[in-house]
Amino acid sequence: MAYNKLIRTLMIEIPSVPGSLGKVTTAIGVAGGDIGEVKTIKVGLAYTLRNITVQFENEEQLSEILAAINKLDGFRVQTVSDEVLRAHEGGKVQMKSKVPIESLADLSRVYTPGVANVCRVIQEEPEKAKIYTNIGNSVAIVTDGTAILGLGDIGPVAGMPVMEGKSALFDQLVGINGIPILLDTKNPDEIVETVKHIAPGFSGILLEDIGSPHCFEVEERLKKALDIPVMHDDQHGTAVVTLAAVISACKSTGVDLKEASVGQIGLGAAGLAICRMLMAYGAKSVLGADRSQEAKTRLENYGGTAVDQLEELMERCDIVIATTGVAGLIKKEWVRKGQIILALSNPKPEIERGEALEAGAAYAADGRSVNNVLGFPGIFRGVLNAQAKEVTHPMLVAAAEAIASCTKPGDLVPQPLDPEVHEAVAAAVENVALNLGKK
Numbered sequence: 001m002a003y004n005k006l007i008r009t010l011m012i013e014i015p016s017v018p019g020s021l022g023k024v025t026t027a028i029g030v031a032g033g034d035i036g037e038v039k040t041i042k043v044g045l046a047y048t049l050r051n052i053t054v055q056f057e058n059e060e061q062l063s064e065i066l067a068a069i070n071k072l073d074g075f076r077v078q079t080v081s082d083e084v085l086r087a088h089e090g091g092k093v094q095m096k097s098k099v100p101i102e103s104l105a106d107l108s109r110v111y112t113p114g115v116a117n118v119c120r121v122i123q124e125e126p127e128k129a130k131i132y133t134n135i136g137n138s139v140a141i142v143t144d145g146t147a148i149l150g151l152g153d154i155g156p157v158a159g160m161p162v163m164e165g166k167s168a169l170f171d172q173l174v175g176i177n178g179i180p181i182l183l184d185t186k187n188p189d190e191i192v193e194t195v196k197h198i199a200p201g202f203s204g205i206l207l208e209d210i211g212s213p214h215c216f217e218v219e220e221r222l223k224k225a226l227d228i229p230v231m232h233d234d235q236h237g238t239a240v241v242t243l244a245a246v247i248s249a250c251k252s253t254g255v256d257l258k259e260a261s262v263g264q265i266g267l268g269a270a271g272l273a274i275c276r277m278l279m280a281y282g283a284k285s286v287l288g289a290d291r292s293q294e295a296k297t298r299l300e301n302y303g304g305t306a307v308d309q310l311e312e313l314m315e316r317c318d319i320v321i322a323t324t325g326v327a328g329l330i331k332k333e334w335v336r337k338g339q340i341i342l343a344l345s346n347p348k349p350e351i352e353r354g355e356a357l358e359a360g361a362a363y364a365a366d367g368r369s370v371n372n373v374l375g376f377p378g379i380f381r382g383v384l385n386a387q388a389k390e391v392t393h394p395m396l397v398a399a400a401e402a403i404a405s406c407t408k409p410g411d412l413v414p415q416p417l418d419p420e421v422h423e424a425v426a427a428a429v430e431n432v433a434l435n436l437g438k439k
């Protein structure tokens with residue numbers, strides 16, 4: 001099956017007569033569809049319901065395939081679903097019991113009346129909640145839905161598939177129980193108040209896809225108010241992974257970051273944090289561009305240099321990073337030979353990797369590979385292991401260096417499903433947390 005084709009699964013009502021399946025598959029093939037899986041859903045006396053997975057070039061071809069099937073006597077396409085949507089049916093995560101409850105004795109042990117004594121133990125010594133509940137391994141994934149990927153302010157419910165994705169990654173990559181929390185307010189005071197009130201059930205707060213500028217205030221206030229780690233992923237998770245990619249790129253191209261000019265396009269949550277991280281790590285100069293004057297002023301307040309034209313930034317910088325959410329923003333003709341380009345917006349980058357390389361970039365990557373999935377799981381595993389009360393800058397730098405050290409020569413970052421990188425990030429963060437704790 002080709003990589004770049006579209007895939008849909010067609011649920012088709014097919015007459016329960018021998019030869020019917022042949023008729024429908026032929027019709028699909030003649031219309032240009034490439035058949036993958038065929039699955040029988042229901043066998044009836046008159047009709048059989050089958051799911052047929054079909055690959056095709058474009059929406060126009062899909063319409064032709066559907067018309068060809070519906071033209072067959074007695075055949076009907078009931079639904080057209082895509083693989084990605086199907087993978088989301090019923091959601092991606094669930095809360096499951098860890099204990100069997102099969103007898104009344106089990107019931108009285110895990111629930112009433114036994115549970116009352118456990119409550120009293122925790123009441124007397126609150127620290128014991130870490131032992132006798134799952135709080136010590138739980139992180140809230142909190143969004144107000146205002147900057148869901150590069151899709152913008154689409155609301156928290158529409159953003160839930162991203163939050164469930166982060167939760168699935170937490171579980172699979174580092175065994176953390178990540179609970180999505182959707183907030184129906186964009187008001188910073190209300191966000192802060194709500195998160196403060198739900199915090200007792202968690203040992204960490206991952207703020208996700210909260211737009212700028214209110215994300216800065218929300219994170220700062222929550223960090224001050226809570227004695228558990230709070231981290232805005234789009235700021236610091238992204239900055240960590242970007243620093244790791246920059247370290248690898250500099251190593252491979254022989255560029256010294258202390259001699260390099262970095263240009264950041266988009267100074268929102270991700271962009272400003274990337275600038276701050278690279279300035280703190282010693283980049284010679286950090287230039288930034290944004291369509292918002294307020295965002296540029298914010299960069300200047302942190303010591304960066306704002307520029308008005310993207311062309312100027314592209315002209316002056318050795319390393320260019322973009323986090324605007326605007327697909328195709330960087331023109332091919334702006335790319336300088338030997339430049340390092342990280343176009344990190346999801347779901348589509350500011351310039352496709354292939355295009356940037358064709359235009360002469362020494363290294364190019366998009367937001368699928370340079371993605372904060374390489375950072376947030378290990379960072380939280382590390383702080384939870386250390387029972388740290390906050391995520392600090394040295395922890396973030398240690399995480400970035402750990403990611404860079406797991407990167408194979410020629411790559412910018414490791415493969416995100418490689419367990420080694422998450423273990424390395426967790427160990428690096430835990431180490432910093434414990435050393436700080438001893439001071």
Ligand SMILES: NC(=O)c1ccc[n+]([C@@H]2O[C@H](COP(=O)([O-])OP(=O)(O)OC[C@H]3O[C@@H](n4cnc5c(N)ncnc54)[C@H](O)[C@@H]3O)[C@@H](O)[C@H]2O)c1
Pocket residue numbers: 147148149150151209210211212233234235238241265266267268269270271289290291292295322323324325326329344345346347366367368370371372373
């Ligand atoms: N790869 C990753 O791991 C990763 C992580 C976080 C965010 N991102 C991506 O980065 C993008 C931005 O996310 P964010 O959370 O920073 O959002 P944000 O809304 O906080 O910031 C976006 C910024 O881009 C600016 N901008 C928009 N259009 C522009 C243009 N044409 N020219 C200049 N500036 C422009 C906006 O003014 C804003 O300051 C999203 O697409 C998101 O998917 C990627």
Ligand SMILES: O=C(O)C[C@H](O)C(=O)O
Pocket residue numbers: 148149150162209233234345346367371372373
């Ligand atoms: O969710 C992702 O893929 C990365 C990042 O958090 C984003 O907002 O784009």
Ligand SMILES: [Mg+2]
Pocket residue numbers: 149208209233234
């Ligand atoms: Mg995000």
